[in-house]
Amino acid sequence: MDIIVCIVQVPDPEHFSEVRFDPVRGTMIREGIPAVINPPDRNALEAALQLREKHRGTITVTSMGPPQFRSSLEEALAMGADRAIHLCDRALGGADTLATALALAAGVRKLGRFDLILCGAESMAGATGQVGPQLAELLDIPQVTLVKALESSDEGKLVVRRSLEHGYMRVQVSLPALLTVTRGLNTPRLPTIMGIMEASSKEILTWGCSELGLSADMVGQAGSPTRVSSISQRQAKSKGEVFSGPAPEAVKKAVARLRELIEL
Numbered sequence: 001m002d003i004i005v006c007i008v009q010v011p012d013p014e015h016f017s018e019v020r021f022d023p024v025r026g027t028m029i030r031e032g033i034p035a036v037i038n039p040p041d042r043n044a045l046e047a048a049l050q051l052r053e054k055h056r057g058t059i060t061v062t063s064m065g066p067p068q069f070r071s072s073l074e075e076a077l078a079m080g081a082d083r084a085i086h087l088c089d090r091a092l093g094g095a096d097t098l099a100t101a102l103a104l105a106a107g108v109r110k111l112g113r114f115d116l117i118l119c120g121a122e123s124m125a126g127a128t129g130q131v132g133p134q135l136a137e138l139l140d141i142p143q144v145t146l147v148k149a150l151e152s153s154d155e156g157k158l159v160v161r162r163s164l165e166h167g168y169m170r171v172q173v174s175l176p177a178l179l180t181v182t183r184g185l186n187t188p189r190l191p192t193i194m195g196i197m198e199a200s201s202k203e204i205l206t207w208g209c210s211e212l213g214l215s216a217d218m219v220g221q222a223g224s225p226t227r228v229s230s231i232s233q234r235q236a237k238s239k240g241e242v243f244s245g246p247a248p249e250a251v252k253k254a255v256a257r258l259r260e261l262i263e264l
Helices: 013-018 039-056 068-078 097-111 131-139 193-199 247-263
Strands: 002-006 009-011 036-039 058-064 082-088 116-120 143-154 157-166 169-175 177-181 204-207
Touching: 002 036, 002 039, 002 097, 002 131, 009 013, 009 068, 009 143, 036 039, 036 068, 039 058, 039 116, 039 143, 039 177, 058 097, 068 082, 068 204, 082 097, 082 116, 097 131, 116 131, 131 143, 131 177, 143 169, 157 177, 169 177
Parallel strands: 002 058, 002 116, 058 082, 082 204, 116 177, 143 177
Antiparallel strands: 009 036, 143 157, 157 169
């Protein structure tokens, strides 16, 4: 089974309070903030590794971003991926989700045959959940989003559980297909010393717009149909209330107060 895993580098969630935005370009300022692989993307990579252990095959990780994204690709190789593709070109900067999916689709087509594409359900930075579904549409392949479990994987099809608000839906999908996965799917492994040593000998290809067959006006900020019109900071104005006394009495007071607030 040949699997492609799409990953993105995001600011470390433990440092989200330090994130700043460029008020003119409407883009995130990443300098000075530790970066990590987007957490749900690590679950996607772990799923790919488990599928390869069962069915053999190859795992290719791909990411679109500036030169510093290479460190996340190196980590993915250390975790066990076979090779990496870095989509890196100044023209790709400032892309919205659709322009990002367009570049990723061009990269997938250049790679050639594949059986499965795995993505995190959403980026911890943008939280739109749009790139995976848009990529599937551009490639004209079936998709299942918010996958919380892989039940079975036979030749040519997968059976998965898709998260719903009050449960799950069991879905059978034919390959090739794209899945977006949630953080509850598995527990990602850590790179081993041997994996880190082997990663240095694995291939990381860098492709720009010319290799992808894309013109600069199709991608990046120029090719993005959406724009960040403004950025504002929301100030928290809520205040807490403390209910003292024995626990049963305090709980009754809190419940009564919540009911009052609901009725307002």
